[in-house]
Amino acid sequence: MNLSLxxxxxxxxxxxxxxxxxxxxxxxxxxxxxxxxxxxGIRYDALFVAGGxxxxxxxxxxxxVMGDIDLVLVGNWLPIQWGQIAxxxxxxxxxxxxxxxFQAILPRFIRKSHxxxxxxxxxxxxxxxxxxxxxxxxxxxxxxxxxxxxxKLFQNLVVQIKRFKNRKYSxxxxxxxxxxxxxxxxxxxxxxxxxxxxxxxxxxDTIANISGLDWLDENLKNKxxxxxxxxxxxxxxxxxxxxxKSSSQLENIMWQVAMNMISEIIGRELEPNELLTEYRNKFRxxxxxxxxxxxxxxxxxxxxxxxxxxxxxxxxxxxxxIYLSDHEPNxxxxxxxxxxxxxxxxxxxxxxxxxxxxxxxxxxELV
Numbered sequence: 001m002n003l004s005l006x007x008x009x010x011x012x013x014x015x016x017x018x019x020x021x022x023x024x025x026x027x028x029x030x031x032x033x034x035x036x037x038x039x040x041g042i043r044y045d046a047l048f049v050a051g052g053x054x055x056x057x058x059x060x061x062x063x064x065v066m067g068d069i070d071l072v073l074v075g076n077w078l079p080i081q082w083g084q085i086a087x088x089x090x091x092x093x094x095x096x097x098x099x100x101x102f103q104a105i106l107p108r109f110i111r112k113s114h115x116x117x118x119x120x121x122x123x124x125x126x127x128x129x130x131x132x133x134x135x136x137x138x139x140x141x142x143x144x145x146x147x148x149x150x151x152k153l154f155q156n157l158v159v160q161i162k163r164f165k166n167r168k169y170s171x172x173x174x175x176x177x178x179x180x181x182x183x184x185x186x187x188x189x190x191x192x193x194x195x196x197x198x199x200x201x202x203x204x205d206t207i208a209n210i211s212g213l214d215w216l217d218e219n220l221k222n223k224x225x226x227x228x229x230x231x232x233x234x235x236x237x238x239x240x241x242x243x244x245k246s247s248s249q250l251e252n253i254m255w256q257v258a259m260n261m262i263s264e265i266i267g268r269e270l271e272p273n274e275l276l277t278e279y280r281n282k283f284r285x286x287x288x289x290x291x292x293x294x295x296x297x298x299x300x301x302x303x304x305x306x307x308x309x310x311x312x313x314x315x316x317x318x319x320x321x322i323y324l325s326d327h328e329p330n331x332x333x334x335x336x337x338x339x340x341x342x343x344x345x346x347x348x349x350x351x352x353x354x355x356x357x358x359x360x361x362x363x364x365e366l367v
Contacts, residue, residue, distance in 0.1 A: 014054075029096055030049065032092060033071055033088075034047065037073075042081055042084065042085060044075040045130055046134055047074070047128040048074070049126050050072050050103065051070045054126050055123075057201065059232075061235075064098065065098045068100065071100055071102055072125055073104045074134055075107070088102075089102050105121060105134070107134060107137070115148060116191060118138045144191040146191075146192055149188040149189070149191040149261060150279075151315075153257060153258040155355070156254060157255070157258070158352055158355040159356070160177075162351060175241050175244035178250050179226065179231075179243075182223045184254075189210065200231050201232060204225055207224050207228065208221065220253065226240045262276070266279060279316055284314070285313065290309055290310045293313070294309050302336075302354075312339070317339070321335060333345060336354075
């Protein structure tokens with residue numbers, strides 16, 4: 001492993017805005033992660049810390065970082081080691097009050113990436129080890145395909161909403177999680193309109209002044225704006241707690257925004273199931289992606305119908321499955337069964353796992 005370490009621990013200045021003892025705890029957590037990666041023989045070319053550190057926009061509440069400490073590994077061979085990295089992450093987090101969350105960049109593919117995640121990496125990451133110039137090859141500008149905005153919404157619907165249903169958040173934490181959901185809607189809208197910017201504060205200002213979307217009313221704007229405000233200043237949640245009481249309302253709004261975006265992409269309005277079917281036809285089959293997905297599903301316990309799964313499956317099929325799981329669950333097993341052998345009912349936890357198993361060549365994420 002040939003890493004050019006940042007001399008004299010200069011990277012610790014990333015956390016200079018934190019008060020003690022939180023600053024020391026965060027630095028110790030990062031050092032522990034470095035040590036455990038090396039101890040377990042994980043090979044990588046660079047290590048970055050992501051999140052709001054670069055813009056000094058981390059959400060802090062009473063000497064606690066709200067959320068995880070996101071550490072981004074860089075290396076083309078990381079997928080081969082990802083199971084081991086997951087075990088390292090799990091072992092580290094057993095003894096921490098703030099979890100470490102490993103993510104990865106694959107340099108071989110990253111220049112082709114126009115994903116939300118790649119944009120965040122470029123604008124949020126700070127170097128811990130290795131060459132910071134890797135970040136200059138990410139996302140050349142803030143223009144995204146509109147399909148990426150839709151993908152972001154479906155990611156929130158699965159990873160955030162379905163997990164929300166399976167977790168019992170405290171009365172204090174639930175409004176914060178709902179506020180994050182509205183911020184996620186804002187991120188999708190900014191991508192859809194090509195108005196994404198590097199800092200959360202500027203994104204909040206853009207949302208407040210955005211126009212041209214008939215379905216974006218002032219009420220939703222306000223909730224999104226306050227979602228950004230909570231990200232920037234956790235204490236503001238106390239002033240706006242009444243805005244973030246209903247997770248079911250958040251879920252309905254996510255569906256409405258997703259359907260409105262797809263209608264604009266398609267160019268006409270249809271019933272949701274017809275709209276998603278037509279949207280599916282805009283995507284091409286990607287056999288290599290499908291092959292990786294099939295092997296992951298096989299390990300999960302859903303055996304592929306290989307020919308159909310490799311040569312017919314499209315990413316938008318997953319969106320159809322998500323819709324069915326929420327609105328027509330009796331049809332879900334039949335639809336997934338076109339591509340995979342399913343011997344039991346599909347649960348909400350299964351849907352989260354299925355969505356997370358879908359590969360992207362540029363970035364990987366452990367959730």
